[in-house]
Each structure stands twice: as structure tokens, then as C-alpha cells.
Amino acid sequence: MPNTCVKSWAVRALWLPPCLLLPLCLLMASCASKQVYMPVAERAALERQEAQDRNAGSIEPGRWGGEGRGAVTEEDISGAEGHSEGSTTMNRLVRDIYFDFDSYALKGDDLPALRDLGNWLKENKRSSVTIEGHCDERGSIEYNMALGQKRAEAVREYLRTLGVDRGRIKTISYGKETPIAPGRTEEAWAKNRRAHMIIE
């Protein structure tokens, strides 16, 4: 267990920068090509469309968490006032944590976020959480079904040690059957080896 944790820090440090860089490069590339080939009127129309798309995307609550305007204000105040972790808004709670290949060991750097989730669940007794366990496309269907179950249960057990009632935590494994990131790259695989939390 300790070994896995140490390794995971190193692994994450390595793959995070490329995953930030890639979208940036793509964005730059696409902008450049538009400036060269597109007439002004069309470009203006396109930029308007893109701005609309950006706005449409930003209201996806699950994905962007507390980035909506109202929520940001609230968070800043609560942070400044030094409120307990339990008052974190629901939107800020962790939705995905990631695992190494063929591993269901939680990583050390995910524990604070899981503690936030656990504390929030303890304060919001009418809420419940479904934890989905997922794997990347590699390996056997059957083994990955079991591995996904173990990943979901690893999160459940951690929440239980924090004092969350087991009855409020549901686990479900999807194995490698429903990947969130397509492609056969280490980056896509890393995104698919996850426990996904649905909070209700």
C-alpha cells in the first residue's frame, strides 16, 4: 500500500503537465488556422458561436463544480471565514478519483477530497452516494468487472471509516465497459481507471 501511494505521486506528476498542454496546443492550432483561411464576417459569426458554446458548456454543474459565478462568491467567503470542511458546497465535492493499472489502492492525494465528501455526507444525512468503479480498456472483461467493484468498495470503506453509514453508499462496477475517455493512450487510460461518485 505505501509503495503504491509513493509511486502514484510520481506518476501523476509526470502525466499532468502533458494533459494540460495538449488542449492548449489544440486551441492554438485551431485559432491559427481560422485566422489564415476565414473571411472576417464568417470568423465573427464563428466566434459568436464559440462564445455561445463556451457559455453553454459552463453551466454543466457536474463538470465545472463551483465555477458558476454565484458559487464562487460563496466559496471564497466560507474559505476566508475559516468554516469547517463540512460546509463545502455539494458542487465542490470530489466526483472522480483515479487508480493505477490493476490496482484498487486509494492514492494519498485523493484522501483530503474524500474526507470532504465524507464530512459532507455526515452533515447531509438525507443524501446518499453511488460509487461507480471503472477500468481502462486493457485486460480481461471478467477481471475488470471485479477490479471495478474493488475500486468502488475501496472508496466506500474509506467513507465508512470516516463514519458514513454503509446503507447510504451504493457501489456498482462497470468494469472496462463504459470508458469516459476514448483512445488508446496512457492519458485516456488514466482517466478511465476511476471511481466516479454520484451524489444525490
Place this chain on the structure above:
Amino acid sequence: MKFSVLALTVCLFFAASQAEARVYLDVFGQSYKKITIATPPFKGDTAPATTQSAMKQLLDKGLDLSGFLIVAPSSVIDAELRSEGLERKDIRFEGWRSLGIDLICKGNLQQNADGLSLDAFLYDSSDGMLLFAKKYKGGQDEWRKIINRLADDIVLAITGEKGIMNSKILFISGGGRSRDAFIASLDGSEMHRLTSYNRLMVSPALSPDGRYLAFTSYREGSPHLYVVDVQRGREVWVNREEGMKNGVTWVDSKRIAYAHVSGKYSTIYCDNVETKERRLILRKDGILTSPSFTKDGKKVIFVSDMYGSAQIFAKDLGNGEIRRLSRSGAYNTSPVVSPKGDLIAFVSRMGGSFEICVMKMDGSEQRALTNGGINDSPRFSSCGRYIVYSSKNGGKGSIRLMLLNGDNKRLLNFTGSEEGQPSFFQ
């Protein structure tokens, strides 16, 4: 199952004893030489030309799938050879030999009010010997069955064991979360949809008598293990316990074994789906999955991560002893015991790919049969000479067939969409 095709032996199998040793297939070591066969167009003009050519096409496909034969292309057979008669006295064997052809399959196809009738003859060009002569009869729509029987008889004549063209393949098909179980003939025809849930489904397994289908389905949201009576279309047994229940295999026509992963422990159970009796086979920390039993029921092969990574183990159900079988690599899964009980097929991670491998029952002589991609779910044919498996290499998942030694890999295409988790039925 009802067969209306009548197979009548016209001549005796007087060459059966010589035929048995013609091809010897050994997965560990000796290679074998493929036999070249010519399949000139059938004689007879009462059947439509389209039926004639479809039958020849299917025969060639079946012989190629067998892995023991190379079908000589029609272009090498000149008009003179093509037009000669069916009887031994009419055949210029030296002409066939000069083309490098070892076997000649000739036939006379007739169609009348009763249906189709095919007289088929198999000759050995080296000595002009008639290996068999048979009359096949069936309805007009049964031409596939007739040809598949002929292909299987040719394989029998040269290897001593029937071919697999009359086998069926059970598999999962569908994209995304919408999947169902199907069964079809090996040649892709006679496809039947067994379920219509349009939900994620894994580990389908038909009971040996074809009566029950067991599978793990998400049709109620969570993954549960179901057994349905295929003919009557009703549920006979369900396990809705918490956790993952999958990797189901039939021990006999009434009992299933499967792994249940839930909480600290995983368990392999054996349940009788009729009497609901339950037997605990094995319980361990961590992951247990993919149980497979030897035919005598004395041993169970399974996957466990008890040493930190996925490995294959065997438990002797007599003395309770557990032995690790997979020795190399950090990821060995999906074991399945061959019908003869002498081999285990499984999946092993090798570099960046996941390969179908075989090893002996004690874990020795491990050997990879595939080369690249993500290969999974190996299953033996009932004769034990073939392995069907799912394969993914970039594109969509597909089903492949190969000989036990990895030769003659062939794509099997049924639905045109994503397919996987195949297994032989009969």
C-alpha cells in the same frame, strides 16, 4: 435439435484407417503440413446456378476455416480437369498431382420437388483412392447444412475427427451500453437473438444441453446474475446479492459456478439453478474471478490477486490444496480448461498487449498464440482443437477463430457491430 438432412453412406469408409494419420496437430512442437484440396464446381443442372456457386463458396470457406486445408483457386484448374467425370475411371489423377493438389472433392448436385441432393466424392490424388462417397439430402433452404456436413466429413477423413462447421457460436453484440446475447452458426448464418434487454451484459454461458442461458446483466440497474430458460423465455434463477457476480461457467446441465466479489472477500460458488442448492467452493481476500472446472470436477482453475497482481491458480477440490499456475508476467487472467483436460487457455499481458496463451495443466510450457492488441475470453471448441476469442486492435471488438497452436486465425463476422465474449455451443 431436429435435423432433416439425411446423410446416407453410399460407399464404405474403406480408407478410414489410412486417413486418420494424414494430419497430426500438436500444439507443443511438431508442425503439420496443410493439405491442398480442389473443389471443382458440382455437376448437375437442375439446381439454380446461384445455389451452386453459393454452395461452392461456403464449402471453400468451411475448408479454409478448418485450418487443415488450402483450397486451390479455381483459376489453376483448367477446363479439361474441370469437365471430367465423378468416377475414379474418369479422373486424370496425374493432372491434379501436377498442380500440387492432394485431394479432390467432386459432387453432383440435383434439385427436385423433394429438395436438394448432393452426391459427394473425396479422392486422394496420390493413389487415386476414394476416401469417401456420400449422399446428402435436405430441403432447398438447407443447402448450408448440407455443405457444412460435407466440410466436416472431409476434415474427419483427413484428421480422424469431425470439423466444426456445424457448431454454433454464442456471443455478445451491441454498442455502448446496449448489448444482447446472440447465437449463430459458425458460417454466420442462422443467427438468433437470445435476449432483448438493450443493456450491458457480460459472461454469457449456455448450459451443455442448450436449455439455459446464464449471464450478468445490468437490466435492473445493478449487475445481477441471471439464468433464463431459453426455450420458454423465463427466468429460472437470479442472484441479486450486493456486489459483482460474474464469470459464470456451467459445471453440468444444472449447476453453475461463478465468482462473487463483495466486501473484503470474494467467493466462488456452485449453485444448482433448479434445486437452488448452493455450495461454497472457495473464499479469499481480494479478487477471485473466472472459475473453470476440469471435466471430472476435481479441480477448479481461477484468477486471484492474492500475491498482488492477477494470476491463475488451481484448487484441488479433494485435498483443498491451492497452487499457482501462471509463472511469468504480472497479469494472467481468463483461464479456461480444454475439453480433454490437458491444457489451459488464458490471457497474459505481454508488454503493451494482451495475448491469448496456452499452458499445460501444471502451468508449464506456456506459449502465446496471438500477437498484439487486446485479446480476451478464449474458449475451446468441443473437440478441443480450436479456440474462439475476442480481439480488439484499435477499432471495434471482433470475434476470431484459430487452431489450438495459433495457426489459421480467421475473423468471424455475425452482426456487423461490436462483438465479443464468444463461446462454442456443440
